[in-house]
Amino acid sequence: MTAPSWDPRQYLRHADHRTRPFHDLLARTGPLPHEPAPRIADLGCGAGNVTALLAARWPGARVTGYDSSPHMLESARAHAGPLLDFAEADAGTWVPAETYDLIVSNALLQWVPGHTARFPHWLDALAPGGTLAFQVPGNFDAPSHTLMRELAASPRWHDRLGGLLRHADAVHTPAEYLEHLTAPGRVVDVWETTYLHLLRGEDPVLDWVRGTGLRPVLDALADDPQAREAFLTAYRDLLRAAYPAGPHGTVFPFRRVFAVVRTAG
Template sequence: MGADEQSRDAAGSRPRPTGWDPAGYLRYAGERARPFVDLINRVGAETPSAVVDLGCGEGTMTATLAERWPGAGVTGVDSSPEMLAAAATSAVPGRVEFVLGDVRDWAPDAPVDVVVSNAVLHWVPGHAELLRQWAGWLRPGGWLAVQVPGNFGAPTHVLLAELCRSPRWASRLAEAAPRPDTVLDPAGYFDVLAAGGLSPDVWETTYLHVLTGTDPVLAWVRSTVLRPVLALLPDDDAAQFTAEYAAALRTAYPARDDGTTLLPFRRVFAVASRPS
């Protein structure tokens, strides 16, 4: 799924102070699903028997893996009970299962054929080592597919970081500010996967999302990168912080004459196979 952009302990990382909101995250389900589809389309596995989706979120996209590979057993792993409760509707006995687990700790009982991690690793500091571990799970001929948001230099994140570090908020929020080095550049992922004995294919894409409604960019980030920041504030302060951030976003992403707002969103993809 790609609990995403920036977001989830649906992402599979350890639980944060507040739970994930599947409904809020799915407000832009179509836009968030497209990178998952683009990622999986580059996986060359033909008849895998064991497929794992790490950080599966609410499970909708995980279930599509069983459609792509009808002979595979698919396991979705996530650390958010809220997301897994939503994922239960996508479970298929004997075909698609969802389990509670942290992507940093969970491991399969036996080698697998395909490992997928969509919009998760930006929640895991130092995740290069984790990628090497995942590469080690693959059978000969197995595939590892990863997508991460690459927009940490975009106004959504730069403005949020600046506000977190401003005099009004720094004492409580400076450590929660998004970091520009959260993910690797494409060459960095290529090197990590190649060092793990895989043959990598790495690329990046900038999607141009067309959003509508009031403060649509704020609505996009509210369920992702903004969520862990607001979790550190009481309600009144969270409302004030959100108002300041919303004003900055309106300037950075102005509404167009037709009422839409354009949100460029860069993502980095890496697909790699283990020689058979």
């Protein structure tokens, strides 16, 4: 699967809702072995807004945000400081070159095929008592995604978009993550949460997915504005029926899967 292009401004339009799971993930992280000055990696740092939260929580930490998108890294470097930097890295191949007290990943691994095979490399790079923590969206069977896939596979779009989009196997079940992560000398905490985001504005679910799951479609149709608009119009109409606007906004249920692994130390 080709990595999509990223638009930091579009992604950050729903930053409050997108950041909520990261706060919930950090709430279960606990102390780090070299606090108050740990070494931290944020894998898939995106626009750097959550990386800045790590630096704020551990002001003495040396924090590096890694991402494969030049556009995201350009935006992220606005948060850089004496102990906070950013570097290019692909999570599908990244092998840590040093020891970390915390490796954290927020809404990245669904873009990395076979990401469970990367866990041993990252766990081996943790200091004794260090932590690996990540969260991934678990909503691939939600209308926002199933309708997108069905439309892309329809006769009108199949030749250009068929097989382009991620399917439900982009992430694993909580039980499968637990199986992959559990081993002697580790304490593993895996759970799931469904958020009921109340979105406001016109076609807010479409606006949300334009920053994430819809990116491969937008990239594939970038050279044909008329076709791109036709797909967006058809998809928008499907979303309006699946997520009707209410008197206080549009309810957008969003399931996420979390894992925190602490090594012996």
